[in-house]
Amino acid sequence: MTQAKASTNDTQFDVFAKVARYDHEQVLICQDNHTGLKAIIAIHNTVLGPGLGGTRMWKYATEAEAINDALRLSRGMTYKAAISGLNLGGAKAVIIGDPSKDKSEHLMRKFGRFVENLGGKYVTAEDVGTTTKDMEYVKMETNHVVGLPEIMGGGGDPSPVTAYGVYMGIKASAKKAYGSDNLSGKKIAVQGTGKVGLHLIELLHKEGAHIIASDIYESGLKIAADKFGASIVAPTEIFSQDVDIFAPCALGAILNEANINSLKCQIVAGAANNQLEDETIHGDMIKNKGIFYAPDFLINAGGLINVYSEWNGYVREIAFAQTENIYNTVLNIYSKSEEDNINTQLAAIKLAEKRVNDTMIMQSKI
Numbered sequence: 001m002t003q004a005k006a007s008t009n010d011t012q013f014d015v016f017a018k019v020a021r022y023d024h025e026q027v028l029i030c031q032d033n034h035t036g037l038k039a040i041i042a043i044h045n046t047v048l049g050p051g052l053g054g055t056r057m058w059k060y061a062t063e064a065e066a067i068n069d070a071l072r073l074s075r076g077m078t079y080k081a082a083i084s085g086l087n088l089g090g091a092k093a094v095i096i097g098d099p100s101k102d103k104s105e106h107l108m109r110k111f112g113r114f115v116e117n118l119g120g121k122y123v124t125a126e127d128v129g130t131t132t133k134d135m136e137y138v139k140m141e142t143n144h145v146v147g148l149p150e151i152m153g154g155g156g157d158p159s160p161v162t163a164y165g166v167y168m169g170i171k172a173s174a175k176k177a178y179g180s181d182n183l184s185g186k187k188i189a190v191q192g193t194g195k196v197g198l199h200l201i202e203l204l205h206k207e208g209a210h211i212i213a214s215d216i217y218e219s220g221l222k223i224a225a226d227k228f229g230a231s232i233v234a235p236t237e238i239f240s241q242d243v244d245i246f247a248p249c250a251l252g253a254i255l256n257e258a259n260i261n262s263l264k265c266q267i268v269a270g271a272a273n274n275q276l277e278d279e280t281i282h283g284d285m286i287k288n289k290g291i292f293y294a295p296d297f298l299i300n301a302g303g304l305i306n307v308y309s310e311w312n313g314y315v316r317e318i319a320f321a322q323t324e325n326i327y328n329t330v331l332n333i334y335s336k337s338e339e340d341n342i343n344t345q346l347a348a349i350k351l352a353e354k355r356v357n358d359t360m361i362m363q364s365k366i
């Protein structure tokens with residue numbers, strides 16, 4: 001099993017300060033000598049409901065990096081659920097290790113037992129580095145798991161629903177920027193032709209948009225070009241394309257000092273989590289350039305809405321219908337951003353925090 005090394009940074013890493021800064025409820029360190037499991041479950045906030053968030057398995061370079069990821073991602077889940085109107089809290093788990101080498105049935109089942117011990121405060125699902133098959137192993141030890149295969153009553157792959165939410169976010173942004181949400185003839189740059197990127201390209205192509213795509217691997221690009229007529233550019237060139245809309249669907253932290261200055265679009269709206277390297281600095285930079293930015297955690301919530309639907313007996317049409325609300329919420333966020341003169345990411349966080357705080361006050365008075 002790959003070990004995350006204790007680096008100089010680790011010794012300087014103040015876990016309690018971090019937990020206090022983001023105001024987490026609980027952080028659980030899970031370790032098991034027999035299976036080699038090393039995991040962190042971060043429960044950020046359960047005011048709205050049980051903390052739901054996927055389990056990421058990654059070859060983290062240091063333990064500090066793994067803890068940081070769990071803390072940051074779990075906080076994002078609180079906001080995503082809150083702004084989507086779901087009665088869910090925010091949590092996330094990370095397993096330290098190489099998913100291609102270190103995973104086993106018993107490692108996943110042991111992880112499932114830690115989830116079970118939390119008594120429903122945390123509900124897990126698949127994420128980067130884990131699969132629906134892994135969730136089947138987790139399910140052997142706990143019922144607090146969603147994102148199961150369709151054959152087991154789950155919602156299956158959430159990517160089409162996520163892509164649909166991003167599409168709604170793009171259309172609402174077009175309505176704001178151009179006065180019409182018709183995307184026919186619009187030039188749209190899509191970074192990343194993975195699961196979400198390709199579903200999104202299909203929806204945009206159907207509406208008559210021209211796609212420019214980039215990826216670091218050929219397979220998705222070939223489908224984008226052959227099936228949907230996309231033009232292909234090198235990964236470094238995607239930011240400076242002369243397009244109407246830029247849809248980041250690959251990595252986080254790509255909206256930073258270097259790349260924002262290259263943007264020529266009027267709208268940024270995509271699926272990738274944590275697109276802004278710094279929510280305040282880079283959110284403001286984008287706003288000051290006159291670009292409409294649709295907050296990532298709002299428009300990529302379709303996947304969460306999809307797994308949430310599993311609780312009441314999964315019906316795919318209902319998941320899609322609920323995801324459609326993203327359109328109106330995005331328009332609301334643009335208005336709030338103007339009213340309060342803050343960037344859209346901060347406006348979305350403010351709205352999400354208000355729902356959590358109002359619920360807490362409401363609950364305390366009964």
Ligand code: NAD
Nearest residue numbers: 158159162192194195196215216235249250271272273303
């Ligand atoms: P994926 O792994 O299927 O696709 C990501 C794609 O990005 C891959 O094809 C990869 O090669 C490409 N890529 C990586 N680095 C790149 C670079 N520098 N330039 C261009 N392309 C690059 O993942 P996905 O499920 O499609 O998710 C895409 C993004 O959306 C991720 O950030 C993910 O966290 C986020 N997201 C996904 C879902 C979902 O339902 N799948 C839900 C919410 C958020």
